[in-house]
Amino acid sequence: MSDDPRHAPRARHGRAPDVFRPGGWVSMKEYADHETVDFVIVGTGAGGATLACKLAEYGFSVVALDAGPYFRPLEDFASDESEQTKLYWTDDRIVDGDNPLQLGSNNSGKAVGGSTVHFAMVSLRFRPEWFKARTKLGYGADWPIDWREMWAYYTEVEQALKISGPVNYPWGPPRPRYPYRAHPLNAAARALARGCEALGIGWTETPLATLSAPRGLAHPCVYRGFCVTGCSTNAKQSALVTWIPRALSAGAEIRDLAMVGRIETDANGLAAGVHYHRQSKWHFQKARNVVVAGYAIETPRLLLNSANDKFPDGLANSSGLVGKNLMAQANQAVWGEMDEEVRSYKGPPSLAITEHWNYEDEGKDFFGGYAYMSQGPLPQLWANTQATAHGLWGARLVEEMKRYNHVVGLKIVGEMLPQEHNRVTLADELDQYGLRIPRVTYSWCDNDKRLIDHSIAFMSRALGAIGTKNIWVQEDDTCHLNGTARMGDRPDSSVVNADCRSWDIPNLWICDGSVFPTVGGANPSLTIQAIACRTADRIRTLSRLGEIRLN
Amino acid sequence: MERALGAPKVAGSKGERARAVQSASRSRWGETETVMAARRLNRAAGTLAASVLVDSAVEHYRGSFKNKAMFTPLVVAGLTLAMSLHGTADMRPVAHRARDTSYLLAAATGLLGTGFHIYNVTKKVGGLSWQNVFYGAPLGAPMAILLSGLLGFCSERVRANGRQRPRRVFNLPAGETVATVTALGLLGTTGEAGLLHFRGAFHNPFMAVPVTLPPIGAGLLAGAVLNGGGRTRRLARRWMRLLTAMGFIGVGFHAYGVSRNMGGWRNWSQNILDGPPLPAPPSFAGLALAGLASLELMREARDA
Numbered sequence: 046m047s048d049d050p051r052h053a054p055r056a057r058h059g060r061a062p063d064v065f066r067p068g069g070w071v072s073m074k075e076y077a078d079h080e081t082v083d084f085v086i087v088g089t090g091a092g093g094a095t096l097a098c099k100l101a102e103y104g105f106s107v108v109a110l111d112a113g114p115y116f117r118p119l120e121d122f123a124s125d126e127s128e129q130t131k132l133y134w135t136d137d138r139i140v141d142g143d144n145p146l147q148l149g150s151n152n153s154g155k156a157v158g159g160s161t162v163h164f165a166m167v168s169l170r171f172r173p174e175w176f177k178a179r180t181k182l183g184y185g186a187d188w189p190i191d192w193r194e195m196w197a198y199y200t201e202v203e204q205a206l207k208i209s210g211p212v213n214y215p216w217g218p219p220r221p222r223y224p225y226r227a228h229p230l231n232a233a234a235r236a237l238a239r240g241c242e243a244l245g246i247g248w249t250e251t252p253l254a255t256l257s258a259p260r261g262l263a264h265p266c267v268y269r270g271f272c273v274t275g276c277s278t279n280a281k282q283s284a285l286v287t288w289i290p291r292a293l294s295a296g297a298e299i300r301d302l303a304m305v306g307r308i309e310t311d312a313n314g315l316a317a318g319v320h321y322h323r324q325s326k327w328h329f330q331k332a333r334n335v336v337v338a339g340y341a342i343e344t345p346r347l348l349l350n351s352a353n354d355k356f357p358d359g360l361a362n363s364s365g366l367v368g369k370n371l372m373a374q375a376n377q378a379v380w381g382e383m384d385e386e387v388r389s390y391k392g393p394p395s396l397a398i399t400e401h402w403n404y405e406d407e408g409k410d411f412f413g414g415y416a417y418m419s420q421g422p423l424p425q426l427w428a429n430t431q432a433t434a435h436g437l438w439g440a441r442l443v444e445e446m447k448r449y450n451h452v453v454g455l456k457i458v459g460e461m462l463p464q465e466h467n468r469v470t471l472a473d474e475l476d477q478y479g480l481r482i483p484r485v486t487y488s489w490c491d492n493d494k495r496l497i498d499h500s501i502a503f504m505s506r507a508l509g510a511i512g513t514k515n516i517w518v519q520e521d522d523t524c525h526l527n528g529t530a531r532m533g534d535r536p537d538s539s540v541v542n543a544d545c546r547s548w549d550i551p552n553l554w555i556c557d558g559s560v561f562p563t564v565g566g567a568n569p570s571l572t573i574q575a576i577a578c579r580t581a582d583r584i585r586t587l588s589r590l591g592e593i594r595l596n
Numbered sequence: 597m598e599r600a601l602g603a604p605k606v607a608g609s610k611g612e613r614a615r616a617v618q619s620a621s622r623s624r625w626g627e628t629e630t631v632m633a634a635r636r637l638n639r640a641a642g643t644l645a646a647s648v649l650v651d652s653a654v655e656h657y658r659g660s661f662k663n664k665a666m667f668t669p670l671v672v673a674g675l676t677l678a679m680s681l682h683g684t685a686d687m688r689p690v691a692h693r694a695r696d697t698s699y700l701l702a703a704a705t706g707l708l709g710t711g712f713h714i715y716n717v718t719k720k721v722g723g724l725s726w727q728n729v730f731y732g733a734p735l736g737a738p739m740a741i742l743l744s745g746l747l748g749f750c751s752e753r754v755r756a757n758g759r760q761r762p763r764r765v766f767n768l769p770a771g772e773t774v775a776t777v778t779a780l781g782l783l784g785t786t787g788e789a790g791l792l793h794f795r796g797a798f799h800n801p802f803m804a805v806p807v808t809l810p811p812i813g814a815g816l817l818a819g820a821v822l823n824g825g826g827r828t829r830r831l832a833r834r835w836m837r838l839l840t841a842m843g844f845i846g847v848g849f850h851a852y853g854v855s856r857n858m859g860g861w862r863n864w865s866q867n868i869l870d871g872p873p874l875p876a877p878p879s880f881a882g883l884a885l886a887g888l889a890s891l892e893l894m895r896e897a898r899d900a
Binding site for chain 2 (some may be wrong): 212259
């Protein structure tokens, strides 16, 4: 039988791969399809894996399915950018709108562990005011959760991932000390720092989900730089090496290469289980509760694809908001060259950050904020960027690549505003499972453009201030996807409540970045995991109160 | 340690020492004790120098000897180690000019090195920040060779006392002076270990040991200087032996730390550089040996 995890599932026969030992296995509880489990979770990324772990630890029976393979990072990951595109979700999709999104590396993952397997590990807390963006800052929508509650859950996730961060964080209300110390800065990060000091704004070491000291069988980071192509040393604290091993030891089952196509509802209009495709066959897993954690495209797609006679517009969609308010984050960059060698690919790509423009509201002609970070593009990505965004080809491209070791860049993660016409709908085309593929429509609004312009002007000044030459701007890039099933206080203006529970179907939950009403100017993974921890606690509380279907 | 350094018979076990004392003529026994005290300090200075020699070799190799001055501590620590071996073996009751010179050189190197390291840290973006004290040149490290030089220099001054009582260095009581230098050294070395173990987030509970035991030792030495009772000295002596052991056992813990990096000991050529520094912990042993020597000097001065 093939050992390629993309062709044959690995988590079977009562065992799952031990990601810490080459060729090793850990035992795994298994449930039959006809056994009704307390929770079936669709997706094992930042939302699904975290929730699966917490719910299993709270004693619920849990099966978590993922469409992607169960990789062994120590054995399956090559130091090769092309090979590692196997981590991205590259199934057929249609993108349109004024600013069609480029889907793949920056915003998807198809693996157990989801996109955390190749994320940039940037683990930021939201600015407290963002949770009341409408009331306090005058844009977007309010979250139904108080920031102080989130602060406690952020702490829980930071501890669970042993985040390496600065001793003192310069922005926002006090937070507990990061469990591990910050990593040493590379030259690209020091360039960011010098630019910030020249312009008189603060900077710090980026809080990162990669180890700066040993942790169990995981080694500290060796700074090889292949972070966003999948870490082969397990220093990266992805869901695959943190929440999922915990979930397994607490009794959860992980089912890899299991693509969920439809959620079934029963005569009472409650979720009854999920139809999933595994090993060339469709199966049906019965469950008392269904959690959708497929991220901002697959989550609405599944809800819409699950439409039936009782719910003709798709599940949990009485508000009509499923698929709407999709929010990417702006990811523009300014690049240049230094006289001295920078070798920005060494170490994690974003070792230094400034959140100045997330916390400073004076002098802005736009709503929202942005952070910007130092960059470390690997050579193939860099050649692609030069060929596409910079328009170089032939001899000019070759010349430019010779200066790769001198490249320095700054890139934002910028807030984009929720708009209903930015959305995920179903196209008529079918994918390899026979499921309707998603159509992703995206257009920037004027506020998005003003934010981008502000960031480009500021970062250009920052690079100019440290003597960078040949500065150029990468104008069109986005990262992360959120929204499409927002949480809120009212059934007519949101899809789920603060507990990630759908208003329409009380045993249907959504737990991933889809529930974000706004995205802020910060990478979303920490917030997704914090929300999942909160959801698990709320489920435990509600079950004690008898308010959850458990029989 | 003494035997390992190939010292002559007199420096051996208690029995041997007693026989040596007995065999000395009545008029010379004081001199012999003086020499023994001095040799103990030579031994302490040598242990520190050995730690500095290997540690600076590894760390400066890691830094690719980018600046030629980075060879200095290797040369000076090597010389100090050789002179300390010489002193440990030397039974003559007179200070030795070459040893004196090299110990002074070591002390000066320590001061100069500290200056270099401060310059290295403060010139980085962020200045005197956690990032730079964690990952820049370690500010406290050159102090070890300064301490080695100071203790060695004290050793020569003790040796120069001959039969004069009470023994003095720099016109100060010898035992008390060495104890004070040692206590300060222990506190400084604790600061260094504390900083680097904080950088490692104290991820292993044993990392708290070298920031807990040495300050207590420093306190006991201070107590011995200030109140001078026999009980305090005895407790301090036991604690110094504990610290000596800790210094060598620490190498084992650091070896385990090296194994926890990617590739473990199979990847030794990378992990010895990136893991915890193997030669660092014995600097505590060197100081503790000096502490023992100072306690002995104080005992002889006060109980005589």
